[in-house]
Amino acid sequence: MSQLAQEIISAIRKVVPYEDTFVPLHEPSFQGNEWKYVKETIDSTFVSSVGKYVDRFEKDLAEFTGVKRAVAVVNGTAALHVALTLVGVKKNDEVFIPSLTFIATANAVSYCQATPHFVDSEESTLGVDPYKLKSYLKEIAIVKNDECFNKQTGRRIKAIIPMHTFGHPVDMDQLIEVCQQYHIDLIEDAAESLGSYYKGQHTGSFGKISAMSFNGNKIMTTGGGGAILTNDERLADMAKHITTTAKVPHKWEYVHDQVGFNYRMPNINAALGCAQLEKVPDFLNKKRSLAHKYSEVFKGVPGVTFKQETDYSQSNYWLNALVLDEANEGIRDEILNLSNSSNLMTRPVWMLMNHLPMFRNCPSMDISCAESLEKRIINIPSSSELGDK
Amino acid sequence: MSQLAQEIISAIRKVVPYEDTFVPLHEPSFQGNEWKYVKETIDSTFVSSVGKYVDRFEKDLAEFTGVKRAVAVVNGTAALHVALTLVGVKKNDEVFIPSLTFIATANAVSYCQATPHFVDSEESTLGVDPYKLKSYLKEIAIVKNDECFNKQTGRRIKAIIPMHTFGHPVDMDQLIEVCQQYHIDLIEDAAESLGSYYKGQHTGSFGKISAMSFNGNKIMTTGGGGAILTNDERLADMAKHITTTAKVPHKWEYVHDQVGFNYRMPNINAALGCAQLEKVPDFLNKKRSLAHKYSEVFKGVPGVTFKQETDYSQSNYWLNALVLDEANEGIRDEILNLSNSSNLMTRPVWMLMNHLPMFRNCPSMDISCAESLEKRIINIPSSSELGDK
Numbered sequence: 001m002s003q004l005a006q007e008i009i010s011a012i013r014k015v016v017p018y019e020d021t022f023v024p025l026h027e028p029s030f031q032g033n034e035w036k037y038v039k040e041t042i043d044s045t046f047v048s049s050v051g052k053y054v055d056r057f058e059k060d061l062a063e064f065t066g067v068k069r070a071v072a073v074v075n076g077t078a079a080l081h082v083a084l085t086l087v088g089v090k091k092n093d094e095v096f097i098p099s100l101t102f103i104a105t106a107n108a109v110s111y112c113q114a115t116p117h118f119v120d121s122e123e124s125t126l127g128v129d130p131y132k133l134k135s136y137l138k139e140i141a142i143v144k145n146d147e148c149f150n151k152q153t154g155r156r157i158k159a160i161i162p163m164h165t166f167g168h169p170v171d172m173d174q175l176i177e178v179c180q181q182y183h184i185d186l187i188e189d190a191a192e193s194l195g196s197y198y199k200g201q202h203t204g205s206f207g208k209i210s211a212m213s214f215n216g217n218k219i220m221t222t223g224g225g226g227a228i229l230t231n232d233e234r235l236a237d238m239a240k241h242i243t244t245t246a247k248v249p250h251k252w253e254y255v256h257d258q259v260g261f262n263y264r265m266p267n268i269n270a271a272l273g274c275a276q277l278e279k280v281p282d283f284l285n286k287k288r289s290l291a292h293k294y295s296e297v298f299k300g301v302p303g304v305t306f307k308q309e310t311d312y313s314q315s316n317y318w319l320n321a322l323v324l325d326e327a328n329e330g331i332r333d334e335i336l337n338l339s340n341s342s343n344l345m346t347r348p349v350w351m352l353m354n355h356l357p358m359f360r361n362c363p364s365m366d367i368s369c370a371e372s373l374e375k376r377i378i379n380i381p382s383s384s385e386l387g388d389k
Numbered sequence: 390m391s392q393l394a395q396e397i398i399s400a401i402r403k404v405v406p407y408e409d410t411f412v413p414l415h416e417p418s419f420q421g422n423e424w425k426y427v428k429e430t431i432d433s434t435f436v437s438s439v440g441k442y443v444d445r446f447e448k449d450l451a452e453f454t455g456v457k458r459a460v461a462v463v464n465g466t467a468a469l470h471v472a473l474t475l476v477g478v479k480k481n482d483e484v485f486i487p488s489l490t491f492i493a494t495a496n497a498v499s500y501c502q503a504t505p506h507f508v509d510s511e512e513s514t515l516g517v518d519p520y521k522l523k524s525y526l527k528e529i530a531i532v533k534n535d536e537c538f539n540k541q542t543g544r545r546i547k548a549i550i551p552m553h554t555f556g557h558p559v560d561m562d563q564l565i566e567v568c569q570q571y572h573i574d575l576i577e578d579a580a581e582s583l584g585s586y587y588k589g590q591h592t593g594s595f596g597k598i599s600a601m602s603f604n605g606n607k608i609m610t611t612g613g614g615g616a617i618l619t620n621d622e623r624l625a626d627m628a629k630h631i632t633t634t635a636k637v638p639h640k641w642e643y644v645h646d647q648v649g650f651n652y653r654m655p656n657i658n659a660a661l662g663c664a665q666l667e668k669v670p671d672f673l674n675k676k677r678s679l680a681h682k683y684s685e686v687f688k689g690v691p692g693v694t695f696k697q698e699t700d701y702s703q704s705n706y707w708l709n710a711l712v713l714d715e716a717n718e719g720i721r722d723e724i725l726n727l728s729n730s731s732n733l734m735t736r737p738v739w740m741l742m743n744h745l746p747m748f749r750n751c752p753s754m755d756i757s758c759a760e761s762l763e764k765r766i767i768n769i770p771s772s773s774e775l776g777d778k
Contacts (some may be wrong), residue, residue, distance in 0.1 A: 031432050038427060038657075042419050047612040048605020048663065074463050074613065077651035103634050110648045113502070181559045216437020216655070223436040224463065224657035245492050252725055254739040256492045257396075259499045259747050262466035266605070266612035272436065272657065336641055350643040358648050 004303050005334045011297040015143040023381045025345045028221045028231040032143045032279045037271035051267025057274050065202040067229045069236030072265035076191040076213025076226035080108035084211040089114050096160035099352045106353045118354050118364035127170035128162040134178045136365040148182045159185040164193035164203050167318035172198045172206050195284045195316035204229045220276035222269040283384040290387030291317040303328045318380045329375040349377040393692050394723045400686040409656025412770045414734045417610045421668045426660035452590040453763045456618045458625030461654035465580040465602025465615035469497035470597040476574040478503050478547045485549035488741045489759040495742045507743050507753035516559035517551040523567045525754040537571045548574040553592050556707035561587045561595050584673045584705035593618045609665035611658040613665035672773040679776030680706040692717045718764040738766040
């Protein structure tokens with residue numbers, strides 16, 4: 001067994017010294033008003049599609065993230081699907097997404113009959129590399145009538161979906177500049193970054209429209225859930241409309257004016273969300289404390305870096321991550337085996353999207369950085385309560 | 390004001406004599422283990438995609454409906470979408486659906502890039518008229534290599550989705566015969582018919598695959614939720630797989646082998662479902678009692694019929710319905726206005742699918758019965774607890 005693998009486990013153990021208990025990667029914490037609010041939905045019988053918690057959750061979330069409007073939906077995948085639909089992504093369009101992301105981003109593009117076009121990530125943010133993207137666009141793209149086209153495929157490149165990996169914000173200023181220059185719509189995948197800020201501004205508030213997730217493993221959870229964020233009132237109204245079957249308000253008639261979706265978040269899930277959102281500042285403090293402890297212990301372990309926020313951003317440290325030096329990528333699986341067999345849950349990053357069979361033939365820029373990161377990233381236990389102990 | 394409108398309101402009032410309280414069309418009842426089970430998910434922190442209540446709900450539901458397998462999903466629309474995908478409905482296929490149905494059926498067909506092809510309903514069941522369908526198929530369809538084609542459009546007719554309207558079972562024997570003769574896959578839309586039986590067999594167990602809904606207005610609710618039912622183990626495994634992002638089991642790798650969906654039901658919603666399902670036999674008794682009371686009082690009101698189950702079926706009486714005689718269709722809105730303005734919630738049936746702008750140009754048989762029913766159906770208060778008072 002390699003010495004480094006053992007040193008890494010020992011370092012994690014210094015921060016998480018609970019050897020007799022299984023330590024999950026991320027578990028939610030319900031110590032606030034969760035039960036109170038959920039019980040209220042059951043007592044009032046308003047557990048489903050209508051109810052005050054949905055309205056409140058949307059309002060509270062918009063306030064927390066500093067956007068004009070939030071629309072609660074059934075999960076982050078649904079939020080991405082709606083975002084793509086609303087910016088006008090159509091069949092045969094291409095949509096830039098990082099190769100290093102969760103499957104939801106690529107699936108959502110597929111639901112629109114569009115094609116994912118993979119872009120590389122950068123080591124410092126683990127997200128889209130705007131400089132490399134700019135060079136790539138110079139080579140392959142042409143702008144005609146304020147629309148961007150891929151010269152090689154002839155298809156329109158309609159949008160890009162940067163994802164703030166593990167809560168670390170993408171370099172937004174640079175990316176926004178590229179998007180503006182090439183007339184590419186910006187959809188932020190902020191599924192992992194509630195509580196993360198880029199230059200003081202909340203992630204998810206830069207894009208034309210953005211997606212959030214409140215799955216059980218996220219910094220806060222609604223059981224299953226997600227949200228669409230936007231500063232565009234018209235887009236928000238459209239988002240609400242098409243996520244609620246595109247039903248036109250009427251005292252009793254059932255008129256729907258387009259093919260819509262049944263993507264609304266139930267009130268019982270929104271009740272959980274309202275209580276969780278109240279605790280997010282507390283979760284953020286604890287996660288910051290946990291990340292600080294990890295960063296301290298890993299200073300003494302050469303050959304691996306604990307991923308820290310850049311100097312221009314504030315990460316929510318949703319999932320803490322180690323990045324092995326290139327020379328050590330060979331021991332990733334050894335570390336995963338060793339930790340998981342000793343009550344410490346760890347995992348590698350997602351398999352790159354263009355390594356999956358259904359996306360293998362999609363267009364892609366050189367993704368050498370993502371390919372390297374894929375072999376070197378290890379997520380380590382990150383539950384907010386671990387920062388409190 | 391017409392005398393009949395007043396007589397109808399008076400008749401409803403005999404069954405629902407609570408003039409000072411608003412009587413909704415259908416409200417859920419939580420008098421069992423709802424709190425206990427939901428609290429357990431919060432206490433255990435397993436509120437999301439993994440948890441014992443999802444497994445239990447699937448097992449309990451399969452047992453209750455008499456099918457081999459049930460797969461819990463996020464809502465009935467998702468269940469229909471997955472059902473269509475799994476029977477192999479492809480782009481440009483046609484799918485028969487009743488014109489008289491909720492929007493979810495037509496939307497699900499659209500998600501597959503297929504075209505709804507509208508069929509008529511019959512007065513006795515409010516569902517698909519198998520005899521009329523058979524005559525229509527004789528005229529427009531041709532079977533080639535065990536597949537059915539529309540001679541007029543050249544497109545394949547892959548499947549039919551009968552819907553058991555308000556809980557009243559479609560005439561399944563006749564429909565199954567037509568489907569077999571023409572090689573059309575049968576997908577049951579049992580969204581409204583949990584607890585409804587056709588010749589002693591539960592609705593949703595006849596189709597190759599079926600969809601259920603547990604929205605807040607249904608006989609039982611999970612907040613938002615649905616299920617896929619099937620007797621085909623292979624289809625059930627595929628349903629579970631593609632509703633959980635098509636992730637291939639692995640100790641830590643994130644491999645997905647096809648474009649999948651994020652359609653799983655969260656554990657907190659399944660917990661509510663387990664408690665509700667325990668009460669369904671009780672709900673069915675109460676709803677039967679309520680329907681009996683309505684049928685008695687409406688015997689004395691000529692010009693309108695209280696919709697009762699056929700002699701070969703048992704309805705769950707999810708939504709009680711009045712059907713006006715054709716001569717009285719002109720007073721439908723008067724009845725709706727009068728009741729809704731006097732604390733009694735009523736509503737008409739859904740607008741026919743081919744009267745909606747996005748489906749106006751879809752193929753359709755003569756739907757004169759559905760067109761007539763659209764003008765004559767009125768749903769009246771149906772909460773199970775009304776049957777207990």
